[in-house]
Amino acid sequence: MTSSLSQELESRFIDLFSVAPQVVVRAPGRVNLIGEHTDYNDGFVFPCAIERSIWMAASPRSDGQVRAYALNFEQSSTFPLNAIEKTQNPDEAWSNYLRAIAAILQREGYTLTGVNVATYGTVPIGSGLSSSASMLVAGGLLLASAAGIDIDLKRLALLAQRAEIEFVGVNVGIMDQFISALGQRNHALFIDTRTLEYEAVPLPSEGVQIVIADTNKKRGLVDSEYNTRHSECEQAVATLKENLPSIIALRDVTIEEFERFAHTLPEVVRRRAKHVITENTRVLESIDALKSGKLSRFGELMNASHKSLKDDYEVSCVELDALVEASRSIDGVYGSRMTGAGFGGCTVSLVANSAVEDFKARVPALYKAATGLDTTIYVTKAEQGAERLR
Numbered sequence: 001m002t003s004s005l006s007q008e009l010e011s012r013f014i015d016l017f018s019v020a021p022q023v024v025v026r027a028p029g030r031v032n033l034i035g036e037h038t039d040y041n042d043g044f045v046f047p048c049a050i051e052r053s054i055w056m057a058a059s060p061r062s063d064g065q066v067r068a069y070a071l072n073f074e075q076s077s078t079f080p081l082n083a084i085e086k087t088q089n090p091d092e093a094w095s096n097y098l099r100a101i102a103a104i105l106q107r108e109g110y111t112l113t114g115v116n117v118a119t120y121g122t123v124p125i126g127s128g129l130s131s132s133a134s135m136l137v138a139g140g141l142l143l144a145s146a147a148g149i150d151i152d153l154k155r156l157a158l159l160a161q162r163a164e165i166e167f168v169g170v171n172v173g174i175m176d177q178f179i180s181a182l183g184q185r186n187h188a189l190f191i192d193t194r195t196l197e198y199e200a201v202p203l204p205s206e207g208v209q210i211v212i213a214d215t216n217k218k219r220g221l222v223d224s225e226y227n228t229r230h231s232e233c234e235q236a237v238a239t240l241k242e243n244l245p246s247i248i249a250l251r252d253v254t255i256e257e258f259e260r261f262a263h264t265l266p267e268v269v270r271r272r273a274k275h276v277i278t279e280n281t282r283v284l285e286s287i288d289a290l291k292s293g294k295l296s297r298f299g300e301l302m303n304a305s306h307k308s309l310k311d312d313y314e315v316s317c318v319e320l321d322a323l324v325e326a327s328r329s330i331d332g333v334y335g336s337r338m339t340g341a342g343f344g345g346c347t348v349s350l351v352a353n354s355a356v357e358d359f360k361a362r363v364p365a366l367y368k369a370a371t372g373l374d375t376t377i378y379v380t381k382a383e384q385g386a387e388r389l390r
């Protein structure tokens with residue numbers, strides 16, 4: 001599938017620009033198995049890249065312009081590299097990711113060249129599977145490659161994160177860009193978001209599948225609520241610091257320390273901190289469980305993560321809760337939870353092979369009965385991160 005899509009992109013590119021692309025890249029979306037809202041607290045995450053990507057192709061131009069075409073929307077957008085501005089035109093909104101990463105690369109001192117660009121993606125947009133991170137990572141790899149720059153993928157992830165924070169205005173952590181850039185086929189990455197060290201942990205090659213289900217609920221509040229959660233965590237650190245002067249982030253607070261000083265925090269902030277601190281321990285335990293083949297334990301930790309996100313962090317919603325409940329009612333589902341920022345988007349479930357057909361057959365009706373909405377189900381393997389294909 002991957003190679004035929006990139007071939008199709010190349011042939012459309014020739015139709016559009018009457019020249020063959022010199023560079024073709026791909027960057028995937030992601031699903032996070034566990035470790036939610038921990039990354040901007042210097043904590044642990046455990047995502048994998050999914051079998052849905054953004055492909056981009058480019059050929060050089062000598063006039064310093066970026067002339068881009070999005071095949072998904074059949075829309076074009078052109079901007080000059082020497083005066084990049086965010087476009088307000090809704091038909092060209094997709095190009096803001098390309099504009100953002102081009103601006104950041106140049107600000108970092110990279111000399112880019114003008115390019116024709118065609119892009120096509122299979123990452124659902126606005127579903128919490130990181131279509132924006134994959135646009136930024138693919139765009140950065142494309143622009144750098146077209147200019148003959150061999151960019152380090154970890155550095156690219158950090159620049160893509162900065163582009164998201166500065167241009168999109170959401171104070172995100174590093175997880176999405178990092179896994180899109182550095183994901184490994186058949187592995188999830190256990191990432192320490194403080195040191196950016198990571199370990200690729202093999203996912204079981206037989207017996208289970210990762211099943212993503214989309215609530216198909218548009219994520220309205222996510223940006224402002226996300227930024228609010230981020231500042232509540234900072235507030236927790238500032239207050240806990242009075243008794244724990246050496247802490248820098250919630251990552252540094254043990255459960256015992258938290259229990260000792262929880263009373264110093266306002267009620268809402270206390271629950272936010274509790275989620276982050278307990279979620280970090282769940283990630284560590286889940287990796288041990290996975291490594292020793294204890295899938296039931298891994299599933300229990302996924303379920304506990306969802307409960308904590310729902311009750312303490314308050315980023316779930318009725319649709320996510322209904323989908324999780326429907327998924328867990330299927331025999332052979334080890335665990336199910338919301339994934340990503342929340343307020344809509346997708347759930348992730350770990351499902352025994354033998355139960356996947358049952359899941360696909362029964363969860364949509366259960367979810368529809370509870371919410372009136374249709375779900376979309378994606379069964380995925382862990383995919384390789386960003387790569388240059390040509």
Ligand code: GLA
Binds near residue numbers: 040175342
């Ligand atoms: C979004 C952000 C990530 C992370 C998740 C929640 O996907 O982009 O950095 O914070 O939410 O875990």
